[in-house]
Amino acid sequence: DAKTTQPTSMDCAEGRAANLPCNHSTISGNEYVYWYRQIHSQGPQYIIHGLKNNETNEMASLIITEDRKSSTLILPHATLRDTAVYYCIVLTSGTYKYIFGTGTRLKVLA
Amino acid sequence: GAGVSQSPSNKVTEKGKDVELRCDPISGHTALYWYRQRLGQGLEFLIYFQGNSAPDKSGLPSDRFSAERTGESVSTLTIQRTQQEDSAVYLCASSSYLTSERGYTFGSGTRLTVV
Numbered sequence: 444d445a446k447t448t449q450p451t452s453m454d455c456a457e458g459r460a461a462n463l464p465c466n467h468s469t470i471s472g473n474e475y476v477y478w479y480r481q482i483h484s485q486g487p488q489y490i491i492h493g494l495k496n497n498e499t500n501e502m503a504s505l506i507i508t509e510d511r512k513s514s515t516l517i518l519p520h521a522t523l524r525d526t527a528v529y530y531c532i533v534l535t536s537g538t539y540k541y542i543f544g545t546g547t548r549l550k551v552l553a
Numbered sequence: 554g555a556g557v558s559q560s561p562s563n564k565v566t567e568k569g570k571d572v573e574l575r576c577d578p579i580s581g582h583t584a585l586y587w588y589r590q591r592l593g594q595g596l597e598f599l600i601y602f603q604g605n606s607a608p609d610k611s612g613l614p615s616d617r618f619s620a621e622r623t624g625e626s627v628s629t630l631t632i633q634r635t636q637q638e639d640s641a642v643y644l645c646a647s648s649s650y651l652t653s654e655r656g657y658t659f660g661s662g663t664r665l666t667v668v
Binding site for chain 1: 557584586588593594596597598601609612613634644646648656657658659660661662
């Protein structure tokens with residue numbers, strides 16, 4: 444599975460959009476980009492995933508560049524409850540072993 | 554149940570003792586995973602069960618670690634002769650085969666402290 448690179452930490456003002464970048468320059472054609480988040484003292488929570496096209500659900504949007512070497516998770520209106528560690532993971536279709544890095548620690552400021 | 558349930562939520566044990574950690578997956582989920590998370594670090598894969606297939610044990614760090622699952626129900630992770638480096642949060646997750654590409658549901662974990 445391809446390796447991902449994320450900034451260690453980010454701050455975002457409450458109510459503003461939080462844009463979390465992820466680099467995955469060695470991604471292969473059959474590898475999906477997944478995003479999870481982990482709020483303190485809880486297990487990780489699935490947010491969204493995509494292959495090539497941009498995706499949106501009730502939690503977030505995922506923008507994947509045309510060359511698929513990077514992506515951005517967008518939380519459109521961040522709240523204090525979005526403070527968490529966000530993990531970007533690349534996973535080959537049909538496999539199951541997530542390789543978690545250290546993620547981005549997002550702090551939403553009041 | 555509504556979510557993945559793990560017990561106990563916290564466990565303190567003396568070095569050298571054996572511990573058992575339990576995971577109740579979401580009903581109907583055929584796949585079950587165990588991960589370990591040391592303080593301030595990401596998650597490490599330990600073991601994966603899928604239905605009646607042979608489990609993938611490739612992530613177990615030593616032969617002191619073992620896990621069992623009966624059918625598609627409860628799983629138990631056992632650590633024998635615990636060491637201080639075993640201190641971590643042990644997380645269990647489950648997924649349905651049909652929806653596995655939509656992500657897993659994790660439990661809240663068991664925090665193990667070896668003193």
